[in-house]
Amino acid sequence: MDCVFCREEGGVVLWQDDAMRVVLVDEHDYPGLCRVIWNAHIAEFSDLPAAERDRLMRTVYAVERAQRSVMQPVKVNLASLGNQVPHVHWHVIPRFSNDPHFPQPIWAPRQRSVSEALLSARRAQATLLGEAVRREIPGALA
Structure with missing residues (x-):
């Protein structure tokens, strides 16, 4: 199978272990968008054993907490679609x-255009996510 998440990191790696990785995605309109990607090629979340599903979700929650702390969005969206990339991963998206x-x-x-100045300011904030993610995850996985 030709899978982009098996071939590539999927973004700038902020944290990883043997099971999964957290990456910062280069998404022009959404600075701070992260993915939590399961390393092994598994298409469906329900194919993971319960303990691994729980561990993955605790990591997703830790990334959400890091985004809320650093970027202060009005909402965080969590999405696991996989229609185009059938490899277990979660999108963690700070929303404004x-x-x-x-x-x-x-x-x-x-719905609207966003100024490059505002996007640039959010990109600057997003550079702090790596440290915040690494700070949040150990407690989440304990």
Whole structure:
């Protein structure tokens, strides 16, 4: 199978262990968007044993806490779709009332434009996510 998450990291690695990795995705309109990617190629979340599903979700929650702490979004969206990439992964998406699609999902039609200055400021905040993620995960996995 030709799977992008088996071939590539999927973004800038902020944290990883033998089971999974947290990556910061280069998504122009969504600085701070992260993915939590299971390392082994598994298509469906329910194919993971219960303990591994729990561990993965605790990592997703830790990334959400890191985003809330660093970026202070009005909402965080969690999504596990996998229609285009059938490899277990979660999107952790900081949302702002003035982002391009709010209040719709980020895959919906654009609602507004966002200035490059604002996106640049959010990108600067996102550079702090690596440290925040590494701080949050050990407690989440304990």
